[in-house]
Amino acid sequence: EIASPALNQTPGREDVAVGTLFGSSSSVDIHLPLHTLSAAVRGMASAGASVSRLRGPDAGGQAWSHRRTLGIALALLLTPGCEGFRGGGVVRRRAPGPLSSVVALSMGDSELFAALRERRSQLSDEGSARSLRWREGNCRTTISFICDDWVRRLAMGDWPLAAMGTASGHVIVGDLDTGATLAMATLVHPDYLDSTSSSMAVLSEHDGGGVTAIDMRGRTVVSGGRDGHARVWRFESDPTAAASGGVGGSAGFKLREMAALPCGGVISALVLTEAGAVWAAALDGSLRRFDPPTEQAEAAATRGVGVGVGAWIPGLALALAAAPLCAAVDEARDLVACGLADGSVALLVASNGTMIARWNAHGGSRARSVAFAHDSVWSGGADGTVRRRFLNAAVLSPGGGASAFDASRPIESLGPAHDGAVVGLVGRSDGLLVSGALDGSLRVWDVAPVEGSPKCLYGLLGYKVWLGSVATDDVRLIADGSDNCIIVHDFNFDAQGDLDEEEESNEDIDEDELDEDSLGIDSFLP
Numbered sequence: 001e002i003a004s005p006a007l008n009q010t011p012g013r014e015d016v017a018v019g020t021l022f023g024s025s026s027s028v029d030i031h032l033p034l035h036t037l038s039a040a041v042r043g044m045a046s047a048g049a050s051v052s053r054l055r056g057p058d059a060g061g062q063a064w065s066h067r068r069t070l071g072i073a074l075a076l077l078l079t080p081g082c083e084g085f086r087g088g089g090v091v092r093r094r095a096p097g098p099l100s101s102v103v104a105l106s107m108g109d110s111e112l113f114a115a116l117r118e119r120r121s122q123l124s125d126e127g128s129a130r131s132l133r134w135r136e137g138n139c140r141t142t143i144s145f146i147c148d149d150w151v152r153r154l155a156m157g158d159w160p161l162a163a164m165g166t167a168s169g170h171v172i173v174g175d176l177d178t179g180a181t182l183a184m185a186t187l188v189h190p191d192y193l194d195s196t197s198s199s200m201a202v203l204s205e206h207d208g209g210g211v212t213a214i215d216m217r218g219r220t221v222v223s224g225g226r227d228g229h230a231r232v233w234r235f236e237s238d239p240t241a242a243a244s245g246g247v248g249g250s251a252g253f254k255l256r257e258m259a260a261l262p263c264g265g266v267i268s269a270l271v272l273t274e275a276g277a278v279w280a281a282a283l284d285g286s287l288r289r290f291d292p293p294t295e296q297a298e299a300a301a302t303r304g305v306g307v308g309v310g311a312w313i314p315g316l317a318l319a320l321a322a323a324p325l326c327a328a329v330d331e332a333r334d335l336v337a338c339g340l341a342d343g344s345v346a347l348l349v350a351s352n353g354t355m356i357a358r359w360n361a362h363g364g365s366r367a368r369s370v371a372f373a374h375d376s377v378w379s380g381g382a383d384g385t386v387r388r389r390f391l392n393a394a395v396l397s398p399g400g401g402a403s404a405f406d407a408s409r410p411i412e413s414l415g416p417a418h419d420g421a422v423v424g425l426v427g428r429s430d431g432l433l434v435s436g437a438l439d440g441s442l443r444v445w446d447v448a449p450v451e452g453s454p455k456c457l458y459g460l461l462g463y464k465v466w467l468g469s470v471a472t473d474d475v476r477l478i479a480d481g482s483d484n485c486i487i488v489h490d491f492n493f494d495a496q497g498d499l500d501e502e503e504e505s506n507e508d509i510d511e512d513e514l515d516e517d518s519l520g521i522d523s524f525l526p
Contacts, residue, residue, distance in 0.1 A: 130475065131430045133491045137444065137458040139477075140493035144176040145486040152209040153223075154480040155216040156471035161235075162478065162486065163221045165211020167191060171223045171255060173216075173235050176478070176488055183235055183253040189225025202283060202323055202341050202366070203268070207423075207466065213270040213280075214469075221255065222278050224267025230280045230290075232259040232312065259312050261290050269327040269338075278312065281324035281338055289316040289350075316353045320346055330372040333391075335404075337377050339367025345379050345389075347404050357404035361387050366421075369435075373427025374447055377405075380422025386435050388412040388447070388454075414445055414454055424470030424479070436463070436470035436479055444477075462487055 133139060149166035156162050160177035169189040173182045189210040203212075213224040221233040238254035265284030272278060276292030293311025322340040329336045329350060336350045343362035348355050361367055362381035369380035376388045390406040420438030427433050431448030440463040447454040460477070467481025477489040 130491050133493075134428065134430070134432055134444070135446065135457055137460070139489045139491045141460075141462070141487065141489050143482075143485045144478075144488040145174045145179050147172065147174075147181075147484040147486075150209065150466070150484055151480040151486060152207075152466065152468050153211050153214040154469035154471060154478065154486065155214045155221070156473060156478055157216040157221075158218070159473055159476070161216070162471075163214050163216035163223075163235075164480070164486070165189070165209075165214040165223050165225075167209030167211075169210025169225060171211065171214070171221065171231075171233065173221065173253070173255060174486075176486060183238075183255045185233065185255045185257070188231060188257075189223065190227055193226045203325065203368075207468065213267045215270045215272045217272040217274065220258075220272060220276075222270050222272055224263065224270050224280060226266050228263050228265050228267065228282065230261040230263050230267055230270055230278060231257055232261065232278065234258050261288075261312055263288055268323070268325050271327055271329045271336075273329055273331055275331065277315065279327055279329055279336065281327045283323045283325075285320050285323050287316070287318045287320055287324055287327070287336075287338060287348075287353075288314070289353075291315040318348070318353050321358075325366060325368055326370045328370045328372050333372075335372070337370045337372065339370040339379055341366050343367055343381065345370060345377060347377065359389050359405065361389070368421045368423050369425045371425040371427060371433075373425075373433060374431065378425050378427070378433065380425050380435055380437070382421040384418035384420060384422060384437060384439070386414040386417075386422055386425070386433075386445075388414070412447075412454060414447070414456070416456070418443070420465065423468055426470050426472050428472060428474055432457075434470055434472060434477060436467050436481070438465045438467060440464050440467060440481065442470065442477065442479060460489060 145162070145164075147164065147166060149168045149170055151164050152167050153165040154162060155164075157173075160175050161182075162174055162176050164172045164174060166172065169187045169191050171185045171188055173184075174180065175182055187210075189212075191210040210225050211223055212226065213230075215222050219235045221235060222230055223233065224230045233255040235253060235255055237252055239252055261278060261280065263280045263282045264286045265282035267280055267282050269281040270278065278290040280288045280290070282288075290312040291314075293313070320338060320340060322342040322344070324338040324340055324346075326339040327336065331350070334350045336348050338346045338348070339361070340346060343360060343365045345359045345361045345367055346355060347357040347359070359377070359379075361379040362383060362385060365381045365383040365385075367379050368382050371378045376390050378386065378388050380386050389411055390409040392404055392406045414433075414435075418435065418437035418439050418441065420440070422435050422437045424436035425433065431446060433445045433447045434442060435445065436442045440461065442460040442463065444457045444460070445454055446457055449455065463479060463481035464483065465481075467479060469480050471478045475490070475492050477491070479487055
């Protein structure tokens with residue numbers, strides 16, 4: 001049974017309570033963003049489900065009819081791996097309660113579960129085909145966003161949203177599907193400060209600009225720069241925003257500043273965790289964690305009660321042995337890793353800041369990127385190398401102990417090395433790793449081969465020496481580093497099936513924006 005206690009937006013929430021799924025002993029509230037629900041209903045129109053009655057919670061019992069797809073859409077959204085569920089659905093379990101209304105599905109249980117099994121099988125086949133395309137480099141490459149300023153940092157939200165930080169100090173949220181600028185906060189981080197010029201040199205001559213770090217999770221964005229503050233933003237609807245763009249935003253959205261968190265120096269890395277914490281690494285040698293606000297404090301911040309540290313609670317303030325240049329957080333294992341300017345990687349307990357290991361990953365160089373992937377810590381160096389240290393099995397679960405690295409397994413180095421500093425590392429779930437470097441290339445590595453050692457499968461070109469960020473959602477690979485453009489490599493696309501259209505679209509690209517020949521795949525295999 002699927003009940004609909006409310007089909008409207010709860011004040012202060014960005015999602016919608018669209019229904020409740022009831023079982024014999026418990027129930028699950030289903031909350032979905034409006035865009036996810038509408039996309040699901042449209043996308044499942046061919047599934048054949050019919051909703052005969054949907055009644056709202058109003059006292060008069062006003063009813064309205066959705067004749068085809070809502071019931072099966074909600075069920076499929078709860079299927080693991082479903083696109084709509086990955087797009088931001090939130091499930092909350094609660095005790096059974098009285099039904100305010102019931103949606104009756106026209107199909108019986110056997111037909112419904114058969115449809116679900118068929119959909120699971122379809123998703124599995126699609127995932128296998130996509131994994132093969134990843135390994136072969138078979139993807140569609142497009143310029144998905146063009147900005148009026150050079151993009152220096154990029155973070156991927158729920159597709160198609162992305163947050164960007166620019167050289168002039170703007171923070172932008174854009175739609176990578178349509179290329180539209182949805183919201184922008186202008187000149188929020190200074191593009192130059194005399195007091196920070198010497199500390200910025202530890203990054204590289206190619207790295208600079210106003211925004212030096214950015215991250216996005218859900219509708220929250222955090223940005224950092226030379227001013228030493230991590231600014232927390234809420235991407236939200238705004239009916240008064242100019243439809244044609246401008247300072248406040250466009251298309252009815254805006255970025256509202258929620259807090260400005262003092263971090264002590266030029267911010268080199270930011271991580272927003274699923275739990276809502278903000279981790280900030282700074283070139284003064286500090287690593288800080290700001291814990292999320294309480295519900296009451298967040299409600300006050302939502303009403304616009306001041307901007308400052310605001311509702312975020314200073315949780316940890318640590319002094320590291322050298323300036324941290326990058327950071328990654330593994331919430332499941334309660335670990336945080338920082339790559340340092342002396343070439344080492346520090347591994348700490350995220351909950352209390354205890355240092356449990358330090359690994360000299362790039363002696364004589366600097367650690368410019370770090371990532372948790374495939375039961376390992378990965379580090380990319382300013383010398384172009386990518387190295388791996390396996391985690392001990394004891395830390396592969398929460399609270400797993402202080403013996404962090406597996407001494408029985410050798411340290412791995414991937415080759416060939418990049419010709420520039422490795423500034424981005426991201427893992428994919430099927431044994432792949434992507435590295436991005438200041439030599440203007442991305443490389444896709446098979447780091448869990450069935451036989452032999454890890455190897456480079458191919459490279460993706462079309463970038464320049466100020467590539468700053470690499471991101472993936474397992475379907476697409478996204479990077480900045482092409483002046484004012486964001487390039488998306490979409491592995492959901494079968495290049496063989498639409499090659500002519502892709503070639504024609506590439507011919508329309510202005511050579512001043514990007515050389516079309518540089519968008520190809522360069523093999524690094526012998």
